[in-house]
Structures are given as C-alpha cells and as structure tokens.
Amino acid sequence: MKCGIFFVSMSGNTEDMADMIEAEVKTIDNTVKVEKHEMDEVEAGELTGYDVIFLGSYTWGDGDLPYEAEDFYDELEDVDLSGKVVGVFGSGDRDYPHFCSAVDMLAERAEKQGARTVPSNVKIELAPDTEEDEEQIRALVKDCMKSPVTSK
Template sequence: MKRVLILFASMSGNTEDMADLIEQGMSDQNVEIVKKQIEIDEIAVEELKDFHGILFGSYTWGDGDLPDELEDFYDELDVLNFTGIRAATFGSCDSMYPKYGAAVDILSDKLHELGAEIILGGLKVELTPEDEEVERCKQFGKTFAELLCKESVQS
C-alpha cells in the first residue's frame, strides 16, 4: 500500500479545510494517509522520505511569501533528495494580493528541484473552499491517489 503525507501550514483554517477535503477524496483509494500540520504536529524533514507521495499545502503570506512557520522547514528540505517520490501542492489564496497563491508555486518548484515527480498542477482556492471548490479539493485528492498508485511514466 502506498503511503501519502498531507503536510500543510494553515493560519485561518482555510488550508486545513482543503487538507481535510483532499483527505476525504483519497479515503476510498488504496492508500495509507498521514496528515500533519506544520508547527502543531512534530515532523522532521527526514520523515518525508518515508512516503511514496507528498501533498504539501500552504497559504500565501503578504505579497507572495511563504508563511513564517514554514520558512525553517522549507530551508531544511535542501538536504533531501525526493527522487522516486510523487508530489503535488495546494493552498488557500487571496486575490487581493498581487501574487495569487505564490506559496503553492514556490513549494512545487522546491519539490521539483529536489527530484520529486510533480504529478498534479497546484490546487489554488480563493480563501475558504465552498460549493464547487469543495468538490475540486476532493477530486484533487482522489486523482492524486489514483496517479500515485499507477506505475511511473518514467519507469
């Protein structure tokens, strides 16, 4: 069984809501899901190597920055090689800022730079997921799990 880590930073609860919905979308798939919130749950960057798939979520702070609670963890990622790990990113966004959901893109670029196979484009939701965005989050989780369980196209 493939192991998936849903790792996220959330200040207002919007990204946490997305993580919960993504988890729901994966619940009937053949994957083991571990969900952790940075700054609340204990997690060392080395633990990420224990997973076949990583879904990394964050809200965007200010004009396009990672949130403060994620900065140290982000920097510590540089010691890892994610070759063989499949990943995707997600996050709540606010269109009042000039760089919409930049943290989602920053995380995706970092994972790719470290060798992860990005199997889905980043999921961005305006603030709190509602209506069709709820279904988009669930479908994102389901699709990620399905792609994770398929043989790599690069094999």
C-alpha cells in the first residue's frame, strides 16, 4: 500500500499535523510506503499513484484556501479519485467566522472526484499540541488505513 500526504503550511501547524500523520501510519503498518509533499510543489494528478491520501491545509482569512493550495485545488477538478481513500486535516483560528473551512472544501472536492472520505476529518485550533489533538489524528489515520478501497 502507498500513502500520500499532501499539505500546505504557513506557521508550521499543518506541517506538524502531516508529520504526526506520517508517524501514525508507520505505527499502524510499517510496510506502508509514505510520501509527504507540499501542495504547491506537485500536480494534483499525482494523487492517483496512492491508495490512501491525506490532504492538509490551514484556512486563510475568513474561510479561504491559502494561495499555495489554490492551483492544486483547481487541478483536482480533473482528477479521478475513484478507489481512493481520502482523509483531510487542517488548522485554523476560531477568531475567524469560518473555522477550518479549507478542510471542508478539500473533502468536498475529493468526494466530488470519486474518493471515499472518512467522517473523522481533523480540524485543530492553531497548533496540534493537546492529547485531544493527537487522538483526533490517530482516529483519522485509523479510519483511513482500516479499509482502503480498490474501486468505487
């Protein structure tokens, strides 16, 4: 099985989450090949090479995708994710009206493209530094890894 983690991070919070996801995947199954990529350095079409996919983004401003994720998000519209399991994670700030809406946007796009998303998508206030945050990440990885699909 091959797992891809695609993320954008400005302050390092979402990158920390990506690192935690990578470590948890390896804890569950150390035979899984895990690769991490920053969204602005790859084409969205590369997702087709993975069985399990994690998409991560912080939410910018009043509920927007950050500019580093915009091209990747737009390219996703042309990618068939049928047969893929996708988990989404991100950081945000509750001081803004749309907390972690980038997570919802990415999950909706992945579903629209045929992926099976999991209900345990993770939205974390700023840095992932509590036991509850760690538990959310463990649950996300467990949900994604327990039953990868081969077709939709």
